[in-house]
Amino acid sequence: MTATISNFDYGPITPIAAYVMATTGAALGLRCTTRSLRRPHHRARWLALGAVSFGCGIWAMHFIAMVGFDVEGAAIRYDRDQTLLSLVVVIVCVAAGMFLVGYRGRSPLTLMTAGIITGNGVVTMHGLGMNAIKIDGSLHYDGRIVIFSFVFTIVIATAALWAAVSLHALWTSIGASLIMGVAVTGMHYIGMTALSIQLTGRTTIDESTSNLGFLMVMLAGPLAVLLIATTIVMFDPDMLIGDGDQDGAAPTPRGSDSAHPVR
Template identity: 80%
Template structure:
C-alpha cells in the first residue's frame, strides 16, 4: 500500500522558515570567508565559524522543512543518533570545502574539487536525515530525480564556494545569500519529489508521539549556533566598513595567501 505524503502540512510556514535558515547560513558563510581573507592571521577561526554556520544553516533548512513532512495515517519518528550524525557530516564536509577554497585560492580546479566535497556532504546529510525516519513501511526513491538533485547540489555548492572567495561587498554578498537560499531550499523540495512510501499495513498515528516537538528540540542547538555567529559577524568592526568590503582579493595573486593589511 502506498502512503499519501505531504511536505506542506503547515502550509507555507515551513518552506519560508526553511528558506530563512538556508539564507542565514549562506550569508554567514560568505561574510566569515570575507573576514578570513582580510585577516590571514585568524583565517582558520573565521573559516571554522563560517563552515559551522553554513553547515548548521543547511541542516536546519532540511529539518525545518521536514516539520511539514507528514504521511497520512502513519506515525513518523526519527532515529536521534542518525539525526546527529547527519549534522556532523554536513559540517565536516562544508569545512573541508571551505578550508580548501579559503587556503588554496580561486582556481576552477580547486573550487570544483571543494564543491564536490561540500556537495557530497549535503547529499549525504539529506540521505542520513531521510534514513533516520522510522515508519511501519519503507521509503523508495526515483533514481532519475535523485541523480538530478545530486548534480544540482554539486553545482550550487560550487557556486556558493566561488561566491565565498570572490564576493566581498556587503550588499552583493547579501544578494548572493538570498539567491543561495532559494537554490538550497529548492534542492530539498526537488529531492523530496523522488520519494514514495510503501506501507506494511494500516497504521494509526500515536497521538502521544510529537514529531514536531522532537524536531524543534533537535533544531535548538543549530539555531543557537546561527544566532551566536550572527552576533559575532554583526559586531565585527569590519562589517559595515566600506573600505573593508572592497574586492581587494581580485588584485591578489590567485592561490596566494596574500591579504589586505590588517588595521
C-alpha cells in the same frame, strides 16, 4: 499500500522558515569568509565559524522543512543518532570545502574539488536525515530525480564557494545569500519529489508519536549556533566597512586566479 505524502503539512510556514535558515547560513558563511581573507592571522577561526554556520543553516533548513513532512495514516519517528550524524557530516564537508578555497583560492580545479566535497556532504546529510525516519513502511526513491538532485547540489555548492571567495561587498554577498537560499531550499524540495512510501499497515497516530517535538529539540542547538554566529558577525568592526576601508587589501589566497586584492 502506497502512502499519500505531504511536504507542506503546515502550509507555507515551513518552506519560508527553511528558506530563512538556508539564507542565514549562506550569509554568515560568506561574511565569515570575507573576514578570513581580510585577517589572515585569524583565517582558520573565521573559516571554521563560517563552515559551522553554513552547515547548521543547511541542516536546519532540511529539518525545518521536514516539520511539514507528513505521511497519511502513519506515525513518523526519527533515529536520534542518525539525525545527529547528519549534522556532523554536513559541517565537516562544508568545512573541508571552505578551508580548501579559503587557503587555495578559486582556481577551477580547487572550486570543482571543493564543490564536489561540499555537495557530497549535503547529499549525504539529506540521505542520513531521510534514513533516520522510522515508519511502518519502506521508502523508495526515483533514481532519475536523485541523480538530478545530486548534480544540482554540487553546482549549488560550487557556486556558493565561488561566491565566498569572490563577493566581498556587503550588499553583493547579501544578494548572493538570498539566491543561494532559494537554490538550497529548492534542492531539498526537488529531492523530496523522488520519495514514495509503501506502508505495511495503518498506524494510530497520537501526540506521543509526533515528530514535531523531537525535531524542535534537535533544532535548538543549530539555531543557537546561528544566533551566536550572527551576533559575532554583526558586532565585528568590518560589518559595515566599505571595500578595503579598514584593513586594506588582504592577500590573495594561494592558488587563486585573481590578480586583484580582496576587497
